Amino acid sequence: MEYRNLGHSGLMISEVTYGNWLTHGELVDREQAVACVRAALDAGxxxxxxxxxxxxxAAEELLGAALEGVRRSSLVIASKVCLPTGDGPNDxxxxRKHIMESCEASLRRLRTDYLDLYQAHRFDGTTPLEETLIAFDDLVRQGKVLYLGVSEWTAPQIASALTVIRELGLxxxxxxxxxxxxMLWRVxxxxxxxxxxxxxxxxxxxxxxxxxxxxGKYLPGREAPDGSRGKAGGRAPTFIGRVLGRPLLERVQDLIPLAGECGMSAAQLAIAWVLRQPGVSSVVAGATxxxxxxxxxxxxxxxxxxxVLKRVDEVLGDLVDRDHGKTAQMMAVKPSWTSTTP
Structure with a gap:
């Protein structure tokens, strides 16, 4: 495993980050999830x-349990806040209320005194940026958070936050x-x-x-393989359904020989491709x-x-989506290469 700075900060993170979005608490049981975390640690x-x-x-709780006993200073633990965690208007x-309360709850579930990285999971247009950023800054001052990040924000939203930070002197x-x-979603x-x-x-x-x-495990014209997200319960089939389609699956099969020429699996080629792109500090990959x-x-x-990069582009061709207007709309907008025919 190799390591990179997170942006221009001094924080070193592994090039591959272990993520537990649709796995812990939904797709795999506790024993399997712990085994995956241990495999990640063994891989560096x-x-x-x-x-x-x-x-x-439940995902935070399981991750906290799986990491128990590991030297805390050797880990970088990141979590997020913004999306609904309950039915109340402040959930x-x-x-400030939701950020402070959610941070405390995440720390408790993760069994840690601090988060290395705390991220705004989406942009909140109903709360003044000043309120949000001051709350985050206070968490840093309190030692409960070390670094701040955002997730799926547009360029204007990020620029606005940077302006507020400078104007307030945070x-x-x-x-x-x-x-x-x-490779496909480059918005x-x-x-x-x-x-x-x-x-x-x-x-x-x-x-x-x-x-x-x-x-490459999803084959055109065939059912999703057993054990895959396409066959899983919970929300997984909904998300995977957005990226299935015969034209796409056929093109992906054409990437497998290219990966072989590089001495990699198709999955490794996809991850290496992302790590090759400008400004990328790490890839977040889950597993079952x-x-x-x-x-x-x-x-x-x-x-x-x-x-190799050129050949990837030649294989995928017009299926690559670069529409910057779709930034932060991942949940609502289907990629241009999606079809209704599996």
Whole structure:
């Protein structure tokens, strides 16, 4: 495993971050989840990403239990706040009340005294940015949070936050953005990436495998394989359904020989591709089995030359989505390459 600075901060994170979005508390049982975390640690992964809303807190609880006994200073634990965690009017958003209460709840579930990285899970247009950023700054001053980040914010939203931070003279800075980013979904490239590069904000790219589609395990015209997210319960089939379609699945199959030429699996090629992109500090990848964790981690340190990048673009062609207007709309907007025919 290799390590990189998170943006222009001094915080070193593993090139592959272990994420537990649709796995812990939903897709796998406790024993399997702990085995995946242990496999990540064995592979040199130091960075773990979660959120208060994942499985309504169960994901944080499971991650906290799985990491118990590991030297805390050797870990980088990241969580998020904003999305609904209850039915009350203050159980969502980026108000001071919700941020403070959610942070305390996350610390309790994760069994830790502080979060290395606390991220605004989405932008909250109903709360003044000043209120949000002062609350985050106070958490840093209290020692409960070390670094601040955002997730799926547009370039104008990030720019506005940076302006407020400077105008208020806050000491805490935004060091990371966590967007969906992979070979197919490149909507952050036109606006978000250039801004973040100028401002020293690193990308923590999630869904580098496009919900597993870029592994090549979903075959055109066939049912999703047993044990995959496409066959799982809970919310997983809803999300994976957004990225399935015969034209896409056929193109992905054409990437497998290219991965073989590079001495990699298709999954490793997809992760290495993201790590090759400007401004990326780490990829956030989940897993349902320990062997997947090991395979993903092995993509760290792999290099891709320009000829390989060009061939990826040639294979995927017009299926690549670069529409910057879809930033932060991942939950609501289907990619342009989605079809209704599996």
């Amino acid at each position: 992964v130091t960075t773990f990403d979660t959120a208060d809303v994942y499985a309504q807190g 969502r958003g980026l108000s 000491r805490s800075r935004i060091v990371s953005n966590q967007p969906q980013y992979n 952050i490239e036109p606006e978000v990436v250039p801004l973040c590069l100028r401002e020293g904000i690193g990308q923590l790219a999630f869904q580098p495998l496009a919900q597993g589609v870029l592994t 089995r320990p062997e997947q964790v090991t395979e993903n981690a092995a993509a760290s340190g792999r290099t891709l030359d320009d000829a």
